[in-house]
Amino acid sequence: MKMLLTLWKRGIFRRLLFTFLVVVIPICLLGINFFNLGMSAVKKEISNSIQSQINFYFENFEKEMDRIKLLQSDLINDVNLNKIANLPETMNLYDRTSAILSLQQRLLAIKNSSTYIKDVIVLLPTSEDEIKITASNGLSKITSNDRELLNNIPDKRHNYFSFWDNRLFLSFLSPLEFNKNTKSSPFIIAVELTEKEIRSALNQFNNYKDSGAVLMNPLHNYFLTTDDNPIVEIPLKQYLGERIEKKKVGNDLLEIKGKAYQVFYALSAHSNLVLATYIPEKFMFESLKGYSNWLWFFSITSLIIIILFSYSTYKYIHKPMLKLVSSFRKVENGDLNVFIEHHHEDEFRYLFQRFNVMVENTRTLIDQVYKQKIFAQKAELKQLQSQINPHFLYNSYFTLYSMMENEDHDNSKRFAKQIGGYFQYMTRNASDEVSFAAEVAHARTYAEIQARRFRNRMRLEFEDLPPEYENIVVPRLILQPLIENAYEHGLENTLSDGVVKVRFTAMNQFLYVIVEDNGYGMSDSDLDILASKISGDADVGEITGIMNIHQRIRMKFGPLSGVEAYRGKDGGLTVKITMELERERRNDA
Numbered sequence: 001m002k003m004l005l006t007l008w009k010r011g012i013f014r015r016l017l018f019t020f021l022v023v024v025i026p027i028c029l030l031g032i033n034f035f036n037l038g039m040s041a042v043k044k045e046i047s048n049s050i051q052s053q054i055n056f057y058f059e060n061f062e063k064e065m066d067r068i069k070l071l072q073s074d075l076i077n078d079v080n081l082n083k084i085a086n087l088p089e090t091m092n093l094y095d096r097t098s099a100i101l102s103l104q105q106r107l108l109a110i111k112n113s114s115t116y117i118k119d120v121i122v123l124l125p126t127s128e129d130e131i132k133i134t135a136s137n138g139l140s141k142i143t144s145n146d147r148e149l150l151n152n153i154p155d156k157r158h159n160y161f162s163f164w165d166n167r168l169f170l171s172f173l174s175p176l177e178f179n180k181n182t183k184s185s186p187f188i189i190a191v192e193l194t195e196k197e198i199r200s201a202l203n204q205f206n207n208y209k210d211s212g213a214v215l216m217n218p219l220h221n222y223f224l225t226t227d228d229n230p231i232v233e234i235p236l237k238q239y240l241g242e243r244i245e246k247k248k249v250g251n252d253l254l255e256i257k258g259k260a261y262q263v264f265y266a267l268s269a270h271s272n273l274v275l276a277t278y279i280p281e282k283f284m285f286e287s288l289k290g291y292s293n294w295l296w297f298f299s300i301t302s303l304i305i306i307i308l309f310s311y312s313t314y315k316y317i318h319k320p321m322l323k324l325v326s327s328f329r330k331v332e333n334g335d336l337n338v339f340i341e342h343h344h345e346d347e348f349r350y351l352f353q354r355f356n357v358m359v360e361n362t363r364t365l366i367d368q369v370y371k372q373k374i375f376a377q378k379a380e381l382k383q384l385q386s387q388i389n390p391h392f393l394y395n396s397y398f399t400l401y402s403m404m405e406n407e408d409h410d411n412s413k414r415f416a417k418q419i420g421g422y423f424q425y426m427t428r429n430a431s432d433e434v435s436f437a438a439e440v441a442h443a444r445t446y447a448e449i450q451a452r453r454f455r456n457r458m459r460l461e462f463e464d465l466p467p468e469y470e471n472i473v474v475p476r477l478i479l480q481p482l483i484e485n486a487y488e489h490g491l492e493n494t495l496s497d498g499v500v501k502v503r504f505t506a507m508n509q510f511l512y513v514i515v516e517d518n519g520y521g522m523s524d525s526d527l528d529i530l531a532s533k534i535s536g537d538a539d540v541g542e543i544t545g546i547m548n549i550h551q552r553i554r555m556k557f558g559p560l561s562g563v564e565a566y567r568g569k570d571g572g573l574t575v576k577i578t579m580e581l582e583r584e585r586r587n588d589a
Helices: 002-010 012-075 079-086 093-112 144-151 195-205 230-243 286-332 347-386 390-405 409-427 436-453 480-490 524-535 541-557 581-588
Strands: 117-124 131-134 138-141 161-164 167-173 188-193 212-217 222-225 249-256 259-267 274-280 433-435 458-462 473-475 498-507 510-517 562-567 573-580
Touching (some): 012 093, 012 167, 012 195, 012 259, 012 274, 079 117, 093 117, 093 131, 390 436, 433 436, 436 458, 436 480, 480 498, 480 541, 480 573, 524 562, 541 562, 573 581
Antiparallel strands (some): 117 131, 161 167, 433 473, 498 510, 510 573, 562 573
């Protein structure tokens, strides 16, 4: 993994991919940017079109109201109306009836001149009979509702619209300033507008699903909508009331119950009315969804191209290069049986062929020297195995004889089995390497035999091998000779309380096997000589076995591994075996 990360940081593949992305990504970003600019322009045009539609309708609506108001103003000078209101005593029944009919026809003509007019009403509150004349019903008495309407007429005679009982009236006109207390004006002319027709006109804005339009006067709490939907109306009324204080015309996004609406509105300073339309955003720009799909197609296609380019670069450049680098790593670690193949006719095939020739030549050149060294080490191991100490043999038999004489049959059988296992392992020549579990078991057998012999002088502390290290392959006879050295040399002069300890410790990528005693059988000068002999700086003498162990461990686990000897914390000799596990794993791989 570490090698892959290094190759990624320094490799050609990363540079090729980076160069390709530097070229492709700006093109993709420019395309996406142009698309977004185009989409924004189209959305802006749609918004401007809707806003223009509102402004156009509002302008025509106000022109129509001004025309109706002009007809209403002309009606003030009507001869028949003024006679009925101001000179009723000069008219006989016939003249009065004719005047009322003529007035009603004129009111009806005004009503029929616009679809927005529901009725034209003339109220005569100062007349003796308190009558009213309407375009729809003609002559009738002023009712309580009419009186209530009169009480709600604004004081300003030129107010553009009036709202009462959720009814919309064009401004009330009279020849005099109307006074609600004295009722001094002889007549009042009112034009009531029909909400049905206004709502019908507002429906022209409902060009989208779930859209709607409203006409409202925030000062008089008048609110007319094409779609009776309180879920939308209440937040919309609040929103428009806040917005028109800041901006008279505009549009904005309003979210209601998790649903986004585009709201367009306009406030008329002339009439103080607000016209607004609300459209669900997803339906308003639904026609642009196809262009969004094309953007996704463009983006996905660009991503596929990047992936295909990356894959082809990885397959045809990076992967062969990685294979070549990995093969070099194996050669560096001592594996000269590497052979790599390449099935494509390109430059890498030539490189691989030259690499194979190089490895073959290297293997041929070092084969003789390397194998001769191995054979020499194996010969030393064979010699070490054949050097069975006769003192150990007959001392073991004497110990067994003593146990049998004392009728200690259980321990006798166990001791005899241990002796047999020990000599079987020592004389077996099947393999030069064994599992660490087998090597530790043999060393434990030897240590227990010696502990039985010297049970009155010393004791044994032998730790269990951690299970995760049992299957490590190690050279044979690397641990038992060190234990033998502790008994024969370290504790040679110890008469009591001697201790031999065997411990296993792991740290980072290293495994340590420590054999230590608390004896004083070796002086500092002897310890220095021992260390020199292990490192190969002195004659081998009688400890050829320890040197052999040191060299075989270094050959197996690398130059950072081996054997070292030093004074322990208990004052005795401590011998430590170091094995680089990472090196062992690479060799296995």
